[in-house]
Amino acid sequence: MNKKKEKRPHVVVLGAGFGGLAFCRQMKNAPVDITLVDRQNHHLFQPLLYQVATAGLSSTEIAYPIRNIFKHRSDLRVVMGTVVDFDLTNRRLKLRREELRYDYLVIALGGVTSYFGNDAWAAHAPGLKNVTDALRIRHRLLMAYERAETETDPERRRSYLTAVVVGGGPTGVELAGSFAELARRVLRSEYRQASKIDPRILLLEAGPRILPTFSERLSQSAEKQLRGLGVEVRTNAPVTHIDDGSVSFSDAKIAAETVVWAAGVQASPLAQKLVVELDRAGRIPVEPDLRVPGHPEVFAIGDIVQLNDANGKRVPGVAPAAMQMGRHVAKVMREDLRNGKPTPEKAFAYLDKGSMATIGRSRAVAQVGKFELSGFPAWLTWLFIHLMFLVGFHNKLFVFLDWLYAYVTFNRGARLIIRSDVDNLPPDRRYTKPNQSPLIRHD
Amino acid sequence: MNKKKEKRPHVVVLGAGFGGLAFCRQMKNAPVDITLVDRQNHHLFQPLLYQVATAGLSSTEIAYPIRNIFKHRSDLRVVMGTVVDFDLTNRRLKLRREELRYDYLVIALGGVTSYFGNDAWAAHAPGLKNVTDALRIRHRLLMAYERAETETDPERRRSYLTAVVVGGGPTGVELAGSFAELARRVLRSEYRQASKIDPRILLLEAGPRILPTFSERLSQSAEKQLRGLGVEVRTNAPVTHIDDGSVSFSDAKIAAETVVWAAGVQASPLAQKLVVELDRAGRIPVEPDLRVPGHPEVFAIGDIVQLNDANGKRVPGVAPAAMQMGRHVAKVMREDLRNGKPTPEKAFAYLDKGSMATIGRSRAVAQVGKFELSGFPAWLTWLFIHLMFLVGFHNKLFVFLDWLYAYVTFNRGARLIIRSDVDNLPPDRRYTKPNQSPLIRHD
Numbered sequence A, B: 001m002n003k004k005k006e007k008r009p010h011v012v013v014l015g016a017g018f019g020g021l022a023f024c025r026q027m028k029n030a031p032v033d034i035t036l037v038d039r040q041n042h043h044l045f046q047p048l049l050y051q052v053a054t055a056g057l058s059s060t061e062i063a064y065p066i067r068n069i070f071k072h073r074s075d076l077r078v079v080m081g082t083v084v085d086f087d088l089t090n091r092r093l094k095l096r097r098e099e100l101r102y103d104y105l106v107i108a109l110g111g112v113t114s115y116f117g118n119d120a121w122a123a124h125a126p127g128l129k130n131v132t133d134a135l136r137i138r139h140r141l142l143m144a145y146e147r148a149e150t151e152t153d154p155e156r157r158r159s160y161l162t163a164v165v166v167g168g169g170p171t172g173v174e175l176a177g178s179f180a181e182l183a184r185r186v187l188r189s190e191y192r193q194a195s196k197i198d199p200r201i202l203l204l205e206a207g208p209r210i211l212p213t214f215s216e217r218l219s220q221s222a223e224k225q226l227r228g229l230g231v232e233v234r235t236n237a238p239v240t241h242i243d244d245g246s247v248s249f250s251d252a253k254i255a256a257e258t259v260v261w262a263a264g265v266q267a268s269p270l271a272q273k274l275v276v277e278l279d280r281a282g283r284i285p286v287e288p289d290l291r292v293p294g295h296p297e298v299f300a301i302g303d304i305v306q307l308n309d310a311n312g313k314r315v316p317g318v319a320p321a322a323m324q325m326g327r328h329v330a331k332v333m334r335e336d337l338r339n340g341k342p343t344p345e346k347a348f349a350y351l352d353k354g355s356m357a358t359i360g361r362s363r364a365v366a367q368v369g370k371f372e373l374s375g376f377p378a379w380l381t382w383l384f385i386h387l388m389f390l391v392g393f394h395n396k397l398f399v400f401l402d403w404l405y406a407y408v409t410f411n412r413g414a415r416l417i418i419r420s421d422v423d424n425l426p427p428d429r430r431y432t433k434p435n436q437s438p439l440i441r442h443d
Helices: A003-007 A018-026 A046-053 A119-123 A131-150 A154-160 A170-189 A192-196 A216-228 A269-274 A319-339 A376-389 A393-409 B003-007 B018-026 B046-053 B119-123 B131-150 B154-160 B170-189 B192-196 B216-228 B269-274 B319-339 B376-389 B393-409
Strands: A010-014 A033-038 A042-044 A063-065 A076-080 A083-087 A092-095 A099-101 A104-107 A111-113 A162-166 A200-204 A231-234 A239-243 A246-249 A252-255 A258-261 A265-267 A295-300 A355-360 A363-368 A371-374 B010-014 B033-038 B042-044 B063-065 B076-080 B083-087 B092-095 B099-101 B104-107 B111-113 B162-166 B200-204 B231-234 B239-243 B246-249 B252-255 B258-261 B265-267 B295-300 B355-360 B363-368 B371-374
Touching: A010 A018, A010 A099, A018 A033, A018 A319, A046 A131, A046 A170, A046 A376, A076 B131, A083 A269, A104 A319, A131 A154, A131 A170, A131 A192, A131 A258, A131 B076, A154 A162, A154 A252, A162 A170, A162 A252, A170 A192, A170 A200, A170 A216, A170 A231, A170 A355, A216 A231, A216 A355, A216 A363, A216 A371, A295 A319, A355 A376, A363 A376, A371 A376, A376 A393, A393 B393, B010 B018, B010 B099, B018 B033, B018 B319, B046 B131, B046 B170, B046 B376, B083 B269, B104 B319, B131 B154, B131 B170, B131 B192, B131 B258, B154 B162, B154 B252, B162 B170, B162 B252, B170 B192, B170 B200, B170 B216, B170 B231, B170 B355, B216 B231, B216 B355, B216 B363, B216 B371, B295 B319, B355 B376, B363 B376, B371 B376, B376 B393
Parallel strands: A010 A033, A010 A104, A033 A076, A104 A295, A162 A200, A162 A258, A200 A231, B010 B033, B010 B104, B033 B076, B104 B295, B162 B200, B162 B258, B200 B231
Antiparallel strands: A042 A063, A083 A092, A092 A099, A111 A265, A239 A246, A246 A252, A355 A363, A363 A371, B042 B063, B083 B092, B092 B099, B111 B265, B239 B246, B246 B252, B355 B363, B363 B371
8 A cells, every 4th residue: 555545535335236336447547546335245246136036147246246246446455344433523433343434424224024013024034135035935945846756644734835025116026927837837847846836926916916116018028928927926915924935915825835925125235324314214314415414424335225316216226226326326425526626516417328127038027217128129129228237248158158058058047055054054044134234244 | 859869778877976977978979868856957077176175265166057068969868956865776867857767777866974983973064075165164264253353251262263184184284284374364454353363173083194005104194294284183183072162082071163074985875775785884885897786787887885896995985086086987878789799808906096175275195106295396296187177167277266266366366155045944954964965856
C-alpha cells in the first residue's frame, strides 16, 4: 500500500450483491479507498438460484469469488466478515473480527425471507435466498424421491412425491415450473414409484392471480404455461399453517414432503441496528438521493431500501433497481468528493427496463412497458439477458452449456445428494432462520 | 415388473463404485434381476476428488446419478440404502429401510481412510474419500486464507497460510501439487497476506521416497516437479502426532491450519460383519476366482479385497483393478448360471496397464511397465485417460472445459465457501469418522 492512499477518504460498502458490486465498479479510479464487506466470499447471482435448487445448475456456476472480481483494483480491499453493530455518530462499524472507521458508508445488505410473523414455518418451508437454502431444497426434494421408493404406506409415498411452492411471484413461478420439469421429465423415468404415481407440484398464491406485477394477460399466459407442465395453480389460497409434512390453505390441507416458501421478503435485520426509523418490512426509508436520513455520509441501496423515486413510483426489490441505485450513489459521492461537501439533493429515478419470469423449456413471460412476450420468444430473451448479467466468463460459459445440455438431453446434471451432518440436525435447525441476516457469517 | 422376472435369480450388488458399476454393465442381458445398493445416489469418480478439494472442479462434475446410468436397464433396480447386517447363511441382507434376499451377492464396498489406530487425528486431518470430505477440505483451506487477512498475530497468520499433506502416494502428491498451484497462482494474487507471506505447502512421506510404487527415477522426477511448484517434500518423516492446528513428525512440529490425511486406506468396516476371517487391513481374503471363502454365491471385488492374483502378484487397490474384478465376476457368474452350479475355479488375473500421478499444470509422471513418461507428455496422457473414464457425457464435457479454462486463465472456478451448520460443530464432529462405512448414509 502506498502512503498517498492513507489520506484518501475511506468508503465502506456492506454487501457484495448487485447493488454493492455496481457501486464498487462505478467508483473505479475515484479518489477513495474502498473496503467491501460481505459475509460470503462470493457474489451470488440470485435470479438463477432456483435452478440450483432444482438440480439444473451447480452452485459454483452462479457464485463468483468477490476477490477475483476486484483482483486488479488496488484501491479496493475485500473483507469476508460479519457486521455486528453500527456507530453512525462516530462513523464506526463493528465486524466480528475487526473494527472499521469510514468517511462514507454504503449499506447494500439486501433482504431475507419473511414469514409474516410465522417464523415457525421456516423449519418446514425454507426460503430461497442463498446457496445453502438452494442445496437444502435440492437435497430434500431428491431424498423425498428416494424415500418414496422404499415407503410401503401409500399415503406417505404420495406425500414424498408432492412438492408445494408458496407464493406466485416470479421466484415461485420459476421454482414451480422447474420442479415440474425435473419431476416429470427427469425423475419419473428413473424412479419406479414416481413413474407409477404422478408427482404433484402445487403453486399457492394468496391473491387472485399469479405474477401480480405483470399484466393480467401475462398472468393468464403464465398460469396456462404452468398447467401445461402439470403444475396445479391455486389462487386465492392464502396459507394458514405449515408443519413437518403438510401445508394448510383456504379449507384444504395437503401432505407434502417438499415445501418451499417464496412468498415474502423483508429487509436484512441489521437495518434495525441503525437507530433510524424503518418501514413495516424493516426497510430504510431513504432520502430521494438514497442518503440515510440524518446521515449525509451514509447511503443505502437495494432491497434494504424503501423509496418512491423521482417519478413518484415505488422502486421494486429487483436486481436492476439495486444496480441503478449503486451507480447513482457512486455519482452522488463523486460529486460530494469534488465539492468537499454533500451535493444538493439529486433524486434517484428508476428506469424500469421490464420484467420477466421463466416457466420452463421454451416457456416464459416478459413485459417491457406495454410490450408483452410469452412462450418461446420470451424464453429466448430471458436466457440471453441472464447470461449477459452473470458475473464472470467462467460462469457465463458453464451456465450456457448446462442449459444447452439440458435442452438437448432433457437431463439435469447436478442431482447430487451429499452426505452431511446437517441432515442429522432436528428439523428446526435445518434451515436458515428467517431473522438471520445474510451478513452473519464467518465461521 | 413382469412375471417372468420373478423366477430369475436375484443378484444384489453392494456399492456403485468402479467395481460395482463394471459388474452391472457386464451383466447386461444376463438372465438375472439385479439390485444395486449404494448409500449415495451417485457414482463418484474418486481419482478427481482432489480437484474438488482444491476448487478446480465442482462436485457435480465428478459425481453422476446412479439411477441415470442405468435408466434403460429394466433388469436393474437401484436402491439408495445403508447396509446394516449380513446373513450369509440364509442369503439375506439387512438395509436400514428394507430387507433383501439374494441368490448371488457381490460385495464392492470399497475402503475408508485409515489412521493406523490414531483415530483422534481424523478430527484435525480429514481423509479424502467422498464429496463431503472434499468440500470440507476446500472450505477449511479457503477459510484459512480469509482468516489470515484479519489475523494480527504473525505466528497464527503463518499457520493459516500453511497446508500439510500427509502421505506421498499418488493422492498425496496430486493434492500437494494442486494446493501449491491454487495457493501460489490463484490465491496469492487475491489475498494481501498471502501475497506478502509465502504460503507453505508441505508433503510428508514416512518412507524414503514419494510414489514408492513407481520407479526410483519417476519418484525423483515427481519430487523435482513438486519442488518446482514450491512444495516442501519431506521423506523419512513419519507423523507422530496431529492436533488442532499442528502436525508433528520426526523431530519437527509445524503449525498448520489445513492438514489432509492421504496416508492410509483400509477396507470398509462392514467387512467385519461378514463372519469371515479378514486380513490386517480388514480386507476379505477372497478365493482366486473372487468368491468369499465358504460361500460360492458371494463374491467380493475392489478395495475391500485382499488377493494375490493368478500371476502371484498382489492386486493393488486402484480403479482399474476394481473394474477388472467386476467384469471377471460377471463372467464367472454367467457361467455359474449356465451350468446351474458354481463353475470350477477360474482365477482372476490383473492386467496392469500402468499407473500415473499428476502434479500440476503440464506436470505428471506415468509408468507403463518399463516405459516411463514425465512432464508434459505424462500430463497429457493423464488428462486423456481420466476424461475417457469419467462417467457420462455431461461430466466429460464440463471437466474438460474446466481444465481448459484453468489452463488458459490460471484461475479456478469453484472457490465457494458455503455457509453451513457443519462449521458450528465442534472439530471432532466436523469430519467423517474413519470407521464410518461409505455405505452408512440415508439419514
